[in-house]
Amino acid sequence: MSIPFYGLKEKDLNLIYLSSIESMHCIKVLRHKIGDKIKVLDGMGHIYECEILDDNYNSCTVKIIKSDFIEKNKFNIHIAVAPPKSTDRLDWLVEKIVEMGAYKLTFIKTRRSIRKKVKIERLKKIAISSMKQSFNPYKIIIEDMIAYKDFILGVKEKQCVIPHIVDKKRLFISKALESDVNTCAIIGPEGDFTVDEVNLAVDNNFKTVSLGNRRLRTETAVISTIGAFNFINGF
Amino acid sequence: MSIPFYGLKEKDLNLIYLSSIESMHCIKVLRHKIGDKIKVLDGMGHIYECEILDDNYNSCTVKIIKSDFIEKNKFNIHIAVAPPKSTDRLDWLVEKIVEMGAYKLTFIKTRRSIRKKVKIERLKKIAISSMKQSFNPYKIIIEDMIAYKDFILGVKEKQCVIPHIVDKKRLFISKALESDVNTCAIIGPEGDFTVDEVNLAVDNNFKTVSLGNRRLRTETAVISTIGAFNFINGF
Structure with missing residues (x-):
């Protein structure tokens, strides 16, 4: 080993x-x-x-x-996330995203984001270390901070989900996710997205989903979402 | 919030x-x-x-x-885990297990365990803090270290799984887990279980499962397993 x-x-x-x-x-x-x-x-x-x-x-x-x-998985998950304030939690988030096998990671700046910048080179090093540790044969793509709106308007994946706790009209993720399709999931900051942000996502093809009835921290929501994607696709 | x-x-x-x-x-x-x-x-x-x-x-x-x-979930997951060596990772593991909503956590001592003791009172405090943070209305039960064999022989749950990477005869967790049944998952240390340990589990009603083709750290394997349980049960 x-x-x-x-x-x-x-x-x-x-x-x-x-x-x-x-x-x-x-x-x-x-x-x-x-x-x-x-x-x-x-x-x-x-x-x-x-x-x-x-x-x-x-x-x-x-x-x-x-x-x-090793062949690539046929379908990918792209995670866009408002980075947590704590550097420890941010490092850990990157480590886990690589371990869980996401294809791409983009940082987004939302209304309630506390952290406005990330040290992208430092995080790329953590990603490589996690890639080696987990024997993941594919290097993740990491993209620097982008404004929430610009991200939403430019998203390429066919299936897009936004887990949040803003209102009650959400499908549980196991009912909402379809298998065999490239997926983008966008995860909010501590304090969640604003209603306007959720509405903008919904207007742009995002399904609003629930990850269960607990309030998850940003990094837990990310792992839970990638886990659901892997589960449904058998990765 | x-x-x-x-x-x-x-x-x-x-x-x-x-x-x-x-x-x-x-x-x-x-x-x-x-x-x-x-x-x-x-x-x-x-x-x-x-x-x-x-x-x-x-x-x-x-x-x-x-x-x-808030009514309890109808079915529970009990996690038994060989604690990671690093105190940071152990703390984080407890935080995440509570966030993901497991019912019970037991520490086990396996052949390749490096950490032989845990400070159980300290971890209980972390669990309460995470319970509050995640608005989880149920307090987790945390049990002190027990020898691997004793745990396996005393396990009560109807469905038992052992994710590991010892050999190839494993069902992917999404094929192996049944919904609507109390579940126990046992997660090995860094360096995994020994073949004998896996065999003992199999002889005692454990299904050997895979969490995908990456080598997950102990704490990631735990989260991934609880995530799969929640996914299949809709929690």
Whole structure:
């Protein structure tokens, strides 16, 4: 159950040059030596079994000895979320979204959002770490903060849902979600969406859904929604 | 969306005496005064609307002016889990289990468990805080660490599942779980169960299930399992 590394295969060569961070972790922290076998993910579906050729801790070179390819899920879930105020909860949210296998993550700025900015590069690092930890062969796409309205008007997915607690006219998510279709779910901040925000989403093809009768924190609502999508699609 | 307090109604009286911790929070932190309205949960299904009679910050007294009762879900999920090593992850796990609405939580000691003890009183406080935050009207039962074998041999629920990644003979959880039946799910430590542990569970009426093709951390596996139970039962 060793954790794989992340790296890209060189074009026309059977080699991977690990980045300085990955090399440091491989050689200094885990004390791998020339000849040791490691696994490397490229975030594009490949799982490589590799042998270390050069154990330089700044740029470790490995040779690919076996290559597996995992097909993408046929249908994806894209999560748009108002990031929680707490940095710990935000980090954790990104980790879990990757673990649960979402395809894309976009941060949105809503009326009641407290956090107006995210450190996107930092979160991308957390996402890669979680990708390796969970052996998820696909790297998530993370998009920087966008205004709520712009997001709603530009959404591409065929099935869109907005879990919220603004009013009572909501279908329970297990009744609302259809399988076998690309899905976007938009999750509000602490304090939820405003009525106007929910109405704008409904006018733009979003189904309003309920995740049950408890008040979920933002990060719990996200996990619960991806879980429902996975459940219904068998992922 | 104010967060309720936790307290028990006095027998034959329409009063609640808040504990010193709750009183301190109500009067000192949130600066409530005599005559202010607050909500109080008793963890047994009641949601009380109350008026503050005495704003003593060590023992605040409130009068019940309205009482709602929320019926229990007809079917429950009991989670038995090998606690994660990291205290942060353990705290977070308890918070999320309560948010997702599980009925009971038992800690188990497995072959590959790193953490052999939990501070049960501390976790009970986190559970109450999460109960209030998520407006869950029922207090979770938390049981102290028990050996894996003893737990398996004593389990009471009719439907038992063991998500794991030991071998390939597992049904995806959406195919394995039946609705409308009390359920127990047992979740292994980082490094998973041993083959012997899985076999013992199977011999004792546990179905082996898969949560998808990613390696989930302990806390993610727990949330994913409760999510599946809620999904199938419409909770």
